[in-house]
Amino acid sequence: MKRNPESKFVKLRCPKCKNEQITFGKVSSAINCHVCQEPLAQSTGGKTRFITQPLEQLE
Numbered sequence: 001m002k003r004n005p006e007s008k009f010v011k012l013r014c015p016k017c018k019n020e021q022i023t024f025g026k027v028s029s030a031i032n033c034h035v036c037q038e039p040l041a042q043s044t045g046g047k048t049r050f051i052t053q054p055l056e057q058l059e
């Protein structure tokens, strides 16, 4: 399976508190952990840069 950052949804796990959350694969603003506010992804120049590796990608 190709890891495509354009996927619709991805599951991210916070490296700090291990919280798992699902977010859009393409985000227009920074994504922070819902629990501890650790940054998980950020948007740079229209591209999503994941700070933590997505666990899986969901259609």
Ligand SMILES: [Zn+2]
Residues within 6 Å of the ligand: 014, 015, 016, 017, 018, 019, 033, 034, 035, 036, 037, 038
């Ligand atoms: Zn967290």
